[in-house]
Amino acid sequence: MAVKSNLIRWWRLSRHHKLLLFKALFFIIWATICLKCLPFTRIRPWLGQTGVVSRDNVSDTQMQQARILAWAVNGVSNHLPRSATCLQRALAFQHWLRRYDIPATVYLGVAKNPSAQSGVFQAHAWVSCGHDILMGKAGYEHFKPVAYFGWPNQFSAKCTPI
Numbered sequence: 001m002a003v004k005s006n007l008i009r010w011w012r013l014s015r016h017h018k019l020l021l022f023k024a025l026f027f028i029i030w031a032t033i034c035l036k037c038l039p040f041t042r043i044r045p046w047l048g049q050t051g052v053v054s055r056d057n058v059s060d061t062q063m064q065q066a067r068i069l070a071w072a073v074n075g076v077s078n079h080l081p082r083s084a085t086c087l088q089r090a091l092a093f094q095h096w097l098r099r100y101d102i103p104a105t106v107y108l109g110v111a112k113n114p115s116a117q118s119g120v121f122q123a124h125a126w127v128s129c130g131h132d133i134l135m136g137k138a139g140y141e142h143f144k145p146v147a148y149f150g151w152p153n154q155f156s157a158k159c160t161p162i
Contacts, residue, residue: 048106
């Protein structure tokens with residue numbers, strides 16, 4: 001029944017939204033291949049500059065576009081045979097936002113796992129745009145940021161249509 005309802009929802013989507021989902025699938029696959037094949041030192045520059053928080057004054061149009069892109073990345077990630085990790089989603093989302101000149105910051109955090117043996121940590125990645133967390137919001141408050149990546153104020157207020 002779930003497959004049937006998903007197919008019905010797919011056919012009801014506009015051509016524009018279907019194209020966004022295909023682009024999101026491409027970026028998730030790209031992020032997955034990068035994370036599996038490349039050392040993190042090669043991937044880190046794609047996330048932004050270490051220790052830089054992108055500007056907070058995001059226009060309403062940019063925020064609306066970022067929410068649409070987040071919807072696409074999460075929508076595709078949730079329907080893959082093996083759900084994408086938070087780091088795969090964050091890398092794909094940040095790369096896509098950068099292509100549209102939408103400033104965002106990727107945070108990498110760790111937390112001690114209370115149910116496991118001492119010394120075991122969990123990691124999480126989330127992306128903020130403006131004052132909102134658009135990717136990886138679930139449970140982010142339990143993690144202490146250990147690194148963050150953003151782009152300096154190089155972005156203009158221009159906004160290309162999605």
